[in-house]
Amino acid sequence: MARNLIFMTGATGVLGQELVKELLKTTDVEIAVLARAKNRMTHKERVEKILTSIGLDSHLGSRIHVIEGDVTHHKFGIKKADLEYLEHECKTFYHIAALTALNGTEKECQQINVGGTEHALELAWDLKKKGKLERFIYFSTAFVAGSVWDHCSKEDELPAKPVFANYYESSKYKAETKVREAMAKGLPVTIIRPSIVVGHSETGEVSEFNVIYPFIKLFAHGVLSKIPTHPENTFNIVPIDFVIKATCAIVKDPRSVNKAFHVVAPKPPSIGMLLKMGKEDYSAVPPIEVIDPKHFSKSKMNPQEQMVFSMMEPYLGYLNGQLTFDTTNTREILRGTGISMPKTDDAFLKTLVRYAVKVGYLAI
Ligand SMILES: NC(=O)c1ccc[n+]([C@@H]2O[C@H](COP(=O)([O-])OP(=O)(O)OC[C@H]3O[C@@H](n4cnc5c(N)ncnc54)[C@H](OP(=O)(O)O)[C@@H]3O)[C@@H](O)[C@H]2O)c1
Structure with missing residues (x-):
């Protein structure tokens, strides 16, 4: 049995x-x-x-x-x-x-x-x-x-x-x-x-690069160069x-x-943090232009960018950090377990990107 x-x-x-x-x-x-x-x-x-x-x-x-x-x-x-x-x-x-x-x-x-x-x-x-x-x-x-x-x-x-x-x-x-x-x-x-x-919080390791990773890859590899958001927005x-x-x-x-x-992360990272890291640590990352969503128009992109951008539209909500999350139940139940809410700071972003580069997912 x-x-x-x-x-x-x-x-x-x-x-x-x-x-x-x-x-x-x-x-x-x-x-x-x-x-x-x-x-x-x-x-x-x-x-x-x-x-x-x-x-x-x-x-x-x-x-x-x-x-x-x-x-x-x-x-x-x-x-x-x-x-x-x-x-x-x-x-x-x-x-x-x-x-x-x-x-x-x-x-x-x-x-x-x-x-x-x-x-x-x-x-x-x-x-x-x-x-x-x-x-x-x-x-x-x-x-x-x-x-x-x-x-x-x-x-x-x-x-x-x-x-x-x-x-x-x-x-x-x-x-x-x-x-x-x-x-x-x-x-x-x-x-x-x-x-x-x-x-993973310490190694960046993950068995598959899904959800947000393909989105980051498009920018890191220069397929997309314009992003409708604000640097202070979080994800x-x-x-x-x-x-x-x-x-x-x-x-x-x-x-x-x-x-x-x-x-969830209690203090999520900002778009600005990610862009700064790309610029400072990875010289192969092409420049990325952040455009105020109010002034962003898909029609101003070249046809190839428009096509890729259409595929990426379902992801854009995740970059705008307007939805926030109450974590009362999670904090209450984790109290005393030794498990703390996760840190998703600059160092963590670096760990994630370093791992993706090390295993060849990001060529930057
Ligand atoms: N990853 C995230 O960022 C995230 C965030 C929030 C919530 N979640 C939730 O967490 C759960 C797991 O996410 P994940 O990232 O581990 O997903 P994942 O890697 O895409 O895996 C999806 C799983 O669902 C199975 N599946 C899909 N269609 C099926 C079907 N018709 N019959 C049987 N199995 C089927 C897949 O089996 P096959 O291997 O056979 O395809 C696979 O085992 C999901 O409910 C997701 O909504 C994920």
């Missing part, structure tokens, strides 16, 4: 991988991970490859169990025997899977983020009613409140009229609404809301190790049931 079985979606992604690693290293839990076949690899081969790359493949079959499925299907399309296994053993369900591309289409975001969460909730209710489920942990995003407006987002509510920059944000809003409805009906839910997740990034450690501490604490937690 499995001890404290966790069921996790999204375990092959950036955050899921790190969470699996942390749980294997710091607890004795067993984890059943949902995975799908992709890139000519079976669901099992993919998980095995990831575990091998982090030196934890010896746990496959003993502490890690792989279940085939896709969140867009009813009950994730999980086979009957695997569903019965989860019914018998699963105590904690982490729903992490999502389409995280900020330029995802409305249909894709609806299908994976909203539909996927509906299917997760349906399964969670079954596991609670027929089985032993005690907790449902949902990975939302701090930008569930919409990144393009001047608002202080509270942890235990969703704004009535958010302003979104892209379908990722609006779909995560709809998904969190569904999760909150389930919570109101008695599902024991904890909601984790990270901001933009970046590399809320959060180191991955803080997100993982804070999540584990939050979930461990029974006070976290039926609450949401902003896992």
